[in-house]
Amino acid sequence: METKISEADLIINQDGSIYHLNLFPEDLASTVITVGDPDRVSEVSKYFDSIELKKGKREFITHTGYLDKKRITVISTGIGTDNIDIVFNELDALVNIDFEKRVVKKELTSLDIIRIGTSGTIQPDIPMDTILASTFGLGLDSLMQYYIHELSGDEHGILDAFKSHFSHIKGITPYLTAASNILLNTIGSDMEHGITITAPGFYAPQGRQVRAKNAIPDFINLLNNFQHSNNRITNLEMETAGIYALAKTLGHKALSVNAILANRVNFEFSKNPGAVVDRAIKMVLEKIIKQK
Ligand SMILES: O=P(O)(O)O[C@H]1O[C@H](CO)[C@@H](O)[C@H]1O
Ligand SMILES: O=c1cc[nH]c(=O)[nH]1
Numbered sequence: 001m002e003t004k005i006s007e008a009d010l011i012i013n014q015d016g017s018i019y020h021l022n023l024f025p026e027d028l029a030s031t032v033i034t035v036g037d038p039d040r041v042s043e044v045s046k047y048f049d050s051i052e053l054k055k056g057k058r059e060f061i062t063h064t065g066y067l068d069k070k071r072i073t074v075i076s077t078g079i080g081t082d083n084i085d086i087v088f089n090e091l092d093a094l095v096n097i098d099f100e101k102r103v104v105k106k107e108l109t110s111l112d113i114i115r116i117g118t119s120g121t122i123q124p125d126i127p128m129d130t131i132l133a134s135t136f137g138l139g140l141d142s143l144m145q146y147y148i149h150e151l152s153g154d155e156h157g158i159l160d161a162f163k164s165h166f167s168h169i170k171g172i173t174p175y176l177t178a179a180s181n182i183l184l185n186t187i188g189s190d191m192e193h194g195i196t197i198t199a200p201g202f203y204a205p206q207g208r209q210v211r212a213k214n215a216i217p218d219f220i221n222l223l224n225n226f227q228h229s230n231n232r233i234t235n236l237e238m239e240t241a242g243i244y245a246l247a248k249t250l251g252h253k254a255l256s257v258n259a260i261l262a263n264r265v266n267f268e269f270s271k272n273p274g275a276v277v278d279r280a281i282k283m284v285l286e287k288i289i290k291q292k
Contacts, residue, residue: 081242120262133188134196139241141200177244180253194234198241
């Protein structure tokens with residue numbers, strides 16, 4: 001017998017839309033771009049040939065439209081993997097749960113989900129304004145402690161090596177998931193590649209020192225001298241690991257594309273962040289319409 005999902009587990013608004021995203025199943029395209037900043041949604045959808053839908057609630061703004069006959073949804077997640085938990089469970093529910101019967105559909109849909117976000121590099125040879133696709137998301141936040149989450153052989157190897165590199169740091173349980181290979185080799189081709197660290201904050205959790213003192217000394221050096229086979233850590237941000245891990249758990253493909261705005265070893269910040277983000281948006285949209 002099909003298990004019915006309760007009204008408290010999956011909350012559907014009075015009008016039939018999903019709780020936080022405020023969307024109906026038909027509002028969502030099978031190619032989804034996520035951005036952190038709600039204002040970045042229109043920076044993406046301004047390139048669409050037509051926009052059929054604009055909706056929003058809290059920090060979750062959604063536009064769906066067409067570019068060159070391809071239907072695309074762009075949605076803002078806000079900052080952090082706590083928001084990724086909400087957005088990814090609700091995106092999945094929109095395609096894979098029958099809202100009337102409150103059961104999982106027999107035929108599951110796999111979404112293509114591409115993050116276009118901003119990030120700081122920790123490698124001196126990666127110039128500012130680089131567009132980088134994350135090969136793996138390595139989470140230092142706690143989101144995946146709450147989900148059963150299986151690792152492949154490659155993922156185990158890198159994660160075990162990182163855990164031993166990080167073994168003197170107490171109280172952090174890292175997790176790691178690979179990008180979708182298909183999206184990495186299509187959307188992510190012609191981009192710099194590397195492991196992305198997802199931090200549970202912007203300041204000390206990314207090794208920044210302003211007034212509050214850092215508990216982990218030499219954090220950036222500790223990360224940038226990690227190496228496993230050909231894999232090195234290239235950048236820091238706040239969503240990728242949660243996106244990769246939940247996408248894999250729920251059967252979706254995901255890729256994170258990072259506009260590098262900060263170089264943490266050269267202590268520099270981009271002079272023109274808007275232009276770098278715009279270049280990342282255009283690269284991703286061009287690659288999406290070339291797919292299939
Ligand atoms: O520019 P977005 O997509 O928000 O991404 C990055 O910028 C925010 C911090 O400034 C974090 O969300 C981080 O992941
Ligand atoms: O250094 C940076 C830049 C953008 N976003 C981050 O999370 N970190």
